Amino acid sequence: MTEPFDFGAFLERLMDRRRLDAAMLSRAAGLAGGELSSVLRGGAPGPSVLRGLAPALELHAADLFVIAGARVPDDLAPVDPEAGSDVHRLVRVAVALPDERRPELAHVVGSMPQEERVLPVPPPRPHERYPGGPGALLMRLVRNRNLGWTATAHTFLAATGRYWSAATYGGIGRGTVPLTDELLADFCAVLDVCGEDLAALTGITPATPRSTGPCPGEVAGLIWDVRRLTAAQLERAVEYAESLRDRARPLTPPDAPTPPASPDIGLPPTASPGGRIPHSGGSADSSKNR
Structure with a gap:
C-alpha cells in the first residue's frame, strides 16, 4: 500500500x-x-x-x-477546461522561435486579460483519481496545467522532443509505471517547478535534461501562463506565435529549389509497450522539435 x-x-x-x-x-x-x-x-x-x-x-x-x-x-484553477488540448500547439511554435522572439510571445500571452469563467471547474475524471505516491502528485500538477493524458503526451513531446504514450502518463499517476530520473527531467521541462523542489517532492533527483530546445523555464512558464486563457484566447496566442515564427524565417530567392516538405509534428502511430517510440535513445527526431 x-x-x-x-x-x-x-x-x-x-x-x-x-x-x-x-x-x-x-x-x-x-x-x-x-x-x-x-x-x-x-x-x-x-x-x-x-x-x-x-x-x-x-x-x-x-x-x-x-x-x-x-x-x-x-x-x-484553469479558466477553460476546453483549452488544454491545444497547449501543445503553442509550445511547438514557441520552441522553434529564435531566442529573441520568445520573450515577446511570453509578454503577449501574459498581457491577455483573464476572462470570466464560463464552465464550472470539473471534478477529477474517474481515470485521474490516482492513489498516493510521487507519480500521482506529478500527474495532479500536470492536470493543474489544464493537461489531460493525451494533451500531456503531446505537450511533453513538443517541449522535450521525447514521446511517451498517454497511457504511460496514466501509469505514472497510478504507480504502475516507475518514475525514473529521466522521466522526472521531462516533468521539469513542463512544470514551472525547479528540479530541486521536485526532488524534495518525489525523493528522486532529475536527470540532466537532454533537450536541445530553449531554456526549460521559458517553456514551463508559458505553459503555466496559458492555463488562465480561454480556448479562443489560446487560439489567438497560437496565431501570434506563428506570425513571429514566419517573420523570423529567411526569404527564399525566387530561383531557389523548393525544399521537400517536412512532416508535421504529431504523435507517432505506434509506440513500444513501454510507451516510447521504438528508436534508439528515446529522443524524437529533429523534425519533431519544430
Whole structure:
C-alpha cells in the first residue's frame, strides 16, 4: 500500500533548501505563531495558510493546494477546461522561435486579460483519481496545467522532443509505471517547478535534461501562463506565435529549389509497450522539435 503524502515533511525539506526556520517562514507567510507548527506536526493546512506559504516559498499557490491534497479554489484553477488540448500547439511554435522572439510571445500571452469563467471547474475524471505516491502528485500538477493524458503526451513531446504514450502518463499517476530520473527531467521541462523542489517532492533527483530546445523555464512558464486563457484566447496566442515564427524565417530567392516538405509534428502511430517510440535513445527526431 502507498504511504500517504506527508505535507509537513515536504515543507521541512523546502525550508531546509531555502535556509528558512519556522519563525522566518511564519513571518514571510504572515502566519500566526502556531499555524505553521501545526502543519509541520502533520496538521492539514487551511486555504489561508496555503495562500500565505506559496509566495514565501516561491511556489504557485494552486500547486501548493495540489501538493497538500486540497481542492484548488475556483479563482486559482484553469479558466477553460476546453483549452488544454491545444497547449501543445503553442509550445511547438514557441520552441522553434529564435531566442529573441520568445520573450515577446511570453509578454503577449501574459498581457491577455483573464476572462470570466464560463464552465464550472470539473471534478477529477474517474481515470485521474490516482492513489498516493510521487507519480500521482506529478500527474495532479500536470492536470493543474489544464493537461489531460493525451494533451500531456503531446505537450511533453513538443517541449522535450521525447514521446511517451498517454497511457504511460496514466501509469505514472497510478504507480504502475516507475518514475525514473529521466522521466522526472521531462516533468521539469513542463512544470514551472525547479528540479530541486521536485526532488524534495518525489525523493528522486532529475536527470540532466537532454533537450536541445530553449531554456526549460521559458517553456514551463508559458505553459503555466496559458492555463488562465480561454480556448479562443489560446487560439489567438497560437496565431501570434506563428506570425513571429514566419517573420523570423529567411526569404527564399525566387530561383531557389523548393525544399521537400517536412512532416508535421504529431504523435507517432505506434509506440513500444513501454510507451516510447521504438528508436534508439528515446529522443524524437529533429523534425519533431519544430
